Amino acid sequence: MNQLEKEEYLREYALLKAKGKPFFPYAIAKDSAMAVITLIVIILMSLILGAELGPKADPTTTTYVPRPEWYFFFLFEVLRIIKPPEFVPMATIGVPTLCMILLFLLPFYDRSAERRPERRPIATAAGILTIFAMAYLTFLGANAGSPNEIDMAPPADLKGAALTEWNQGRLVVAQSGCLACHQIGENGNHGPGPRLTHIARNLPAAAIAQTLRNPTAPMPSFQRLSDTEPEKFNAMVQFLGSLK
Amino acid sequence: MPRFRLPTPSRPAALQSKAKRPAGANGPSGPVETAAEGGIHVVDWLDERTSLSGGLRWMMFRKVPKGTNWFYTLGSATMFAFLSQAVTGIFLAMYYDPSPTRAYESVRYIVNDAFLGEFVRGMHRWGSSVMVILICLHMARTFFFGAYKYPRELNWVIGVALLILTFAMSFTGYLLPFDQRSYWATIVGVNINGTGPLVGPYLSDFLRAGPEFGATTLSRFYAIHMMLVPGLIAALMGAHLYLVAKLGTTAPPWMRAEREKSLIEDEV
Numbered sequence: 001m002n003q004l005e006k007e008e009y010l011r012e013y014a015l016l017k018a019k020g021k022p023f024f025p026y027a028i029a030k031d032s033a034m035a036v037i038t039l040i041v042i043i044l045m046s047l048i049l050g051a052e053l054g055p056k057a058d059p060t061t062t063t064y065v066p067r068p069e070w071y072f073f074f075l076f077e078v079l080r081i082i083k084p085p086e087f088v089p090m091a092t093i094g095v096p097t098l099c100m101i102l103l104f105l106l107p108f109y110d111r112s113a114e115r116r117p118e119r120r121p122i123a124t125a126a127g128i129l130t131i132f133a134m135a136y137l138t139f140l141g142a143n144a145g146s147p148n149e150i151d152m153a154p155p156a157d158l159k160g161a162a163l164t165e166w167n168q169g170r171l172v173v174a175q176s177g178c179l180a181c182h183q184i185g186e187n188g189n190h191g192p193g194p195r196l197t198h199i200a201r202n203l204p205a206a207a208i209a210q211t212l213r214n215p216t217a218p219m220p221s222f223q224r225l226s227d228t229e230p231e232k233f234n235a236m237v238q239f240l241g242s243l244k
Numbered sequence: 245m246p247r248f249r250l251p252t253p254s255r256p257a258a259l260q261s262k263a264k265r266p267a268g269a270n271g272p273s274g275p276v277e278t279a280a281e282g283g284i285h286v287v288d289w290l291d292e293r294t295s296l297s298g299g300l301r302w303m304m305f306r307k308v309p310k311g312t313n314w315f316y317t318l319g320s321a322t323m324f325a326f327l328s329q330a331v332t333g334i335f336l337a338m339y340y341d342p343s344p345t346r347a348y349e350s351v352r353y354i355v356n357d358a359f360l361g362e363f364v365r366g367m368h369r370w371g372s373s374v375m376v377i378l379i380c381l382h383m384a385r386t387f388f389f390g391a392y393k394y395p396r397e398l399n400w401v402i403g404v405a406l407l408i409l410t411f412a413m414s415f416t417g418y419l420l421p422f423d424q425r426s427y428w429a430t431i432v433g434v435n436i437n438g439t440g441p442l443v444g445p446y447l448s449d450f451l452r453a454g455p456e457f458g459a460t461t462l463s464r465f466y467a468i469h470m471m472l473v474p475g476l477i478a479a480l481m482g483a484h485l486y487l488v489a490k491l492g493t494t495a496p497p498w499m500r501a502e503r504e505k506s507l508i509e510d511e512v
Contacts, residue, residue, distance in 0.1 A: 001394050009394065015501030016309040017492055024304035027312065027493070034317035035324040042328060042374050046366030053355050056348045057427030059457070068429045069414055071376045079436065089439045103404045106387075107397035115390030115497035127387050 005113040073141030074134045080141075150174045150187045155242055162238075169239025172232050181219070184243065193219065196243055205241035212236065302489070309495035315389075316493060318382035323481060325375035329413075332368040333470060340420070342466035344459055347422040372414050379410055391494040399487040402480050409477050416469035422462065430465075431457060 001009075021027075068076055075096065082091035110123060117124045150170050158166050173184075181193035199208065212222040212233070226233040254260075291297045308316075339358055341350040354361040383403065386392055392400035419430040434457070438448035453460040 006394055012501050013309070013492065013495065016311070016495045016499055017307045019501065020307040020309040020312075020495075022305045023308050027308045027316070028304075030314065030317050031320040034314070034321045038321045038324050038374060038378070039328060042325070042367050042371045045370035045374070046363055049366065049370060051355060051362050051366035051369050053348075053351055053421055054423035054425045057422045057424055059427070067425065068433065069372075069418055071373070071411075071414070072433075089444070093437075093439065093444060100404070100408065103407075104401055107392045107394075107400050110393070113393070115393060117388045117390070117497065120390065123390075124388065127384070131384070 001111050001113045009113065070138070070142065074137035077137040077141035150179070150184055152185050152187070158242075165235045165238050166242060168232070169235035169237070172236045173239055176222075176225075176236075196240065198243060200241050200244045205237055208240050209233075209237045306489060306492065308493050309499065311496045311499040312493055313496065315385045318378055318385055319488075322375060322378040322382050323485075325371055325378055326477065326481070329368060329371050329375060330474065332364050332371065333474075335364050336368055337470060340466075342420070342463040344422065344462050347420065347462055351421045351423075372417065376410060376414065379407055383407060389494060389497050396487070396491055396494070399484060399491070402484045402487070406477060406480050406484065409473050409480070413469065413473050413477070416465045416473065419462065419465045420469065 078091050078095055079088075082088065112120065114120050150173060152170075154163055154166050178184075178193075178196070179187055182196045184196045203211070209226075213226055214223070215221055222233060222236070225236075287297075336354060339350055339354045339361070341347060351365070354365055356362075386400065386403065415430075415433060418433075419426050434448045434451050437451065438444050449455060451461070451464070452458065453464045
């Protein structure tokens with residue numbers, strides 16, 4: 001915007017303003033009506049949706065799937081999409097920081113004098129794209145399963161109690177955070193631990209149990225789980241032993 | 245058939261309302277007038293010492309350009325949602341106890357036992373969603389109408405800061421009920437902060453009040469949630485409003501001022 005455009009805008013605006021109505025009571029009336037609507041919406045949401053309180057926080061559980069408030073879903077989804085560990089800092093801080101800087105500096109790089117949305121095709125298209133991208137990411141984030149869920153079908157020959165145990169083992173493995181360092185099929189991270197997709201080809205079940213109890217650092221030991229809840233531990237071993 | 249109408253008889257003299265007489269030299273002539281005079285005295289007294297009336301007149305009787313529509317109420321609605329959050333937050337703070345051992349019980353007391361507790365907590369909980377939606381709509385309006393352009397660039401920057409602070413409010417408030425959902429979501433959120441470059445680890449250490457999630461983490465989140473961020477929001481909102489009043493509300497971008505004929509002739 002050069003000096004001429006600035007002065008032209010100020011002159012035009014002064015004329016429009018002179019033709020306008022005073023803030024009080026005209027704009028105040030609309031604002032008050034909107035405030036009443038806002039309050040009614042909040043009250044109705046409170047009455048209809050309530051304020052239920054979940055179970056008390058328990059730092060020792062490993063079974064809880066963290067979910068953020070819905071307006072953080074898009075951020076949550078960006079994290080899920082960007083998987084390789086070397087890109088994670090970029091996803092967590094890089095992308096949001098970049099977006100924030102772009103937002104802050106908007107008036108300094110969009111310096112054209114035009115204000116009508118239909119005559120600013122790039123800005124309008126970028127704005128609409130951003131809205132759609134965020135809506136899409138929010139939708140994906142809302143429908144996404146747990147980040148530490150193992151998505152795979154059981155072996156075909158498993159039936160009855162063995163199948164139940166296999167499913168329980170799958171759940172325990174997922175909830176124990178194994179996927180942070182290991183990959184099982186399409187699930188989990190590439191490293192630093194070895195891939196477990198075909199672990200049972202190299203290790204028999206007894207050796208898997210031994211490794212779980214007495215692992216190489218930095219993997220945590222599952223000795224306590226095997227002492228306190230042996231059925232969970234056995235399910236874990238059975239599940240891992242089925243990965244051929 | 246012609247209809248006749250009798251003139252209504254005049255009311256008896258005792259019931260006729262008397263014409264108002266201006267207060268003469270003898271001072272006010274009735275209780276209403278006395279009260280009005282008293283009010284004027286108080287306002288005069290305040291104005292003599294503060295000179296507020298000029299500022300108020302400047303704020304309230306500034307002109308709003310032709311063509312402003314309902315889209316222009318989104319900003320004030322966001323402010324109203326913030327005020328609602330502040331009021332409900334004060335009532336919740338009367339019962340809330342930010343210690344890891346007592347926090348959950350105090351929230352449960354609010355929900356189950358306190359008078360209207362669940363209602364107020366619901367208003368606070370859903371009010372945050374309403375505020376986020378309104379602030380995003382307000383920003384979309386500003387963006388699509390090109391209202392961030394000269395001379396309102398600085399107000400856009402303040403507005404983005406307010407947006408980020410609003411998300412910070414939501415993030416710090418999420419932990420406070422101290423149920424499973426809030427606890428684990430916050431752990432993840434703080435860890436995400438920690439993966440950031442340079443300041444990341446320091447930021448998450450600051451949020452956790454140490455390398456681990458500990459006893460003082462909750463009171464730290466509470467202090468940030470109810471003092472630091474709301475204070476910043478209130479201050480920035482004041483600056484935002486001042487700039488709106490000073491620079492004027494934008495007109496919709498398609499509005500064009502009609503030039504008067506005499507002015508056009510002057511231009512030629």
